[in-house]
Amino acid sequence: MHVPLLDLNAQLDEIRDEVKIAIDEVVESTRYIMGPKVTEFEREIADYCNVEHGIGVSSGTDALLVSLMALDVGPGDIVITTDYSFFASAGVIARLHATPVFLDIDPKTYNLDPEQLETWLKENEDKIDKVKAIIPVHLFGQCADMKPIIKTARKYDIPVIEDAAQAIGARYPNNGNPLKAGSMGKMGCFSFFPSKNLGGMGDGGMVVTRDDQLAEKLRKLRNHGAAPKYYHSMVGGNFRLDPIQAAVLSVKLQYLDEWHQKRQENAEYYKKNLNLDALTTPENAYRPEYHIYNQFIISVKGDREELKTFLRKKQIGFGVYYPVPFHKQECFEYLGYQDGDFPKSEYAAEHTLALPIYPELSVEMQDYIIDALHEFFE
Numbered sequence: 001m002h003v004p005l006l007d008l009n010a011q012l013d014e015i016r017d018e019v020k021i022a023i024d025e026v027v028e029s030t031r032y033i034m035g036p037k038v039t040e041f042e043r044e045i046a047d048y049c050n051v052e053h054g055i056g057v058s059s060g061t062d063a064l065l066v067s068l069m070a071l072d073v074g075p076g077d078i079v080i081t082t083d084y085s086f087f088a089s090a091g092v093i094a095r096l097h098a099t100p101v102f103l104d105i106d107p108k109t110y111n112l113d114p115e116q117l118e119t120w121l122k123e124n125e126d127k128i129d130k131v132k133a134i135i136p137v138h139l140f141g142q143c144a145d146m147k148p149i150i151k152t153a154r155k156y157d158i159p160v161i162e163d164a165a166q167a168i169g170a171r172y173p174n175n176g177n178p179l180k181a182g183s184m185g186k187m188g189c190f191s192f193f194p195s196k197n198l199g200g201m202g203d204g205g206m207v208v209t210r211d212d213q214l215a216e217k218l219r220k221l222r223n224h225g226a227a228p229k230y231y232h233s234m235v236g237g238n239f240r241l242d243p244i245q246a247a248v249l250s251v252k253l254q255y256l257d258e259w260h261q262k263r264q265e266n267a268e269y270y271k272k273n274l275n276l277d278a279l280t281t282p283e284n285a286y287r288p289e290y291h292i293y294n295q296f297i298i299s300v301k302g303d304r305e306e307l308k309t310f311l312r313k314k315q316i317g318f319g320v321y322y323p324v325p326f327h328k329q330e331c332f333e334y335l336g337y338q339d340g341d342f343p344k345s346e347y348a349a350e351h352t353l354a355l356p357i358y359p360e361l362s363v364e365m366q367d368y369i370i371d372a373l374h375e376f377f378e
């Protein structure tokens with residue numbers, strides 16, 4: 001048997017006709033920049049997240065970039081984020097010539113540890129007026145612990161930008177009225193990269209916000225800071241969402257909660273059948289249905305390299321997210337971090353591995369993977 005890490009063919013089989021009709025509508029309309037498909041999809045995402053505004057952009061990276069631009073982040077400023085995420089969470093800070101500050105993670109969820117945040121801010125009182133944003137990341141599809149993060153951010157009056165690229169539809173407990181990922185901070189950023197739970201057929205992203213003024217500024221910034229056309233009150237860029245992507249994503253959004261549910265079922269099946277001392281399965285910090293499992297991450301106590309070789313031999317797809325934490329990246333050497341600065345993040349980078357979790361994964365395939373892992377560890 002061969003099991004890929006992700007199988008977009010299986011998803012396409014379910015929606016092929018609908019998607020082709022939606023694309024064809026854009027083709028025939030000749031509205032190739034912005035237009036009604038983008039506006040419609042922005043409304044749908046805003047509603048899905050229970051917020052006022054959605055601003056479609058060209059990628060998840062650009063969603064983060066334009067959010068920082070909306071807060072006027074620039075040289076000399078500090079932006080705090082997690083040490084352990086996809087590169088974009090940190091790259092956007094450096095691109096604006098601001099200084100990224102990395103913090104260690106909670107090893108149970110792989111997300112920014114709120115206590116580290118509180119401690120850093122307490123110990124760096126002299127720098128607080130330079131801190132322009134905090135970017136928690138909802139890694140692998142589970143929300144960071146937002147209540148203490150937002151409480152601390154409020155105390156110091158620092159805006160929070162959620163990197164929800166992997167977590168559209170993930171929820172966070174709130175007295176029986178759970179909040180959606182992206183709706184808790186000043187701004188929330190999504191990516192529609194094809195491997196995300198809501199993936200386009202190319203690049204795409206979105207910023208969501210409840211703030212009317214920020215929304216207006218974001219809309220300008222994504223289009224060279226122009227409003228009206230050719231009149232520039234600020235310098236933005238071309239960060240527009242492609243209407244063909246918007247059309248595809250509108251179709252897929254209708255299936256999203258169903259797909260999440262299948263991922264959650266697959267996760268529970270793995271957890272039930274992977275009771276091995278040599279590995280740990282993901283922990284649900286909240287209710288199991290609040291985690292959307294963009295990735296199913298196991299942490300192996302022993303040597304990960306041997307397991308990788310074994311999985312390759314068994315033709316089981318896997319991923320390593322991410323092999324190098326930010327503070328060890330060559331491009332961030334100038335920040336002066338040392339090996340050992342963030343032990344939890346370093347441990348995760350060395351010991352974790354993602355297994356196939358996509359909605360169309362069959363029981364037979366999952367059993368094959370489970371049996372293989374038992375064989376390897378026993």
Ligand SMILES: *Cc1c(COP(=O)(O)O)cnc(C)c1O
Binds near residue numbers: 061137191192203
């Ligand atoms: C995918 C991802 C991004 C970037 O999204 P793109 O659409 O690929 O630019 C940012 N942050 C995280 C955590 C991601 O997983």
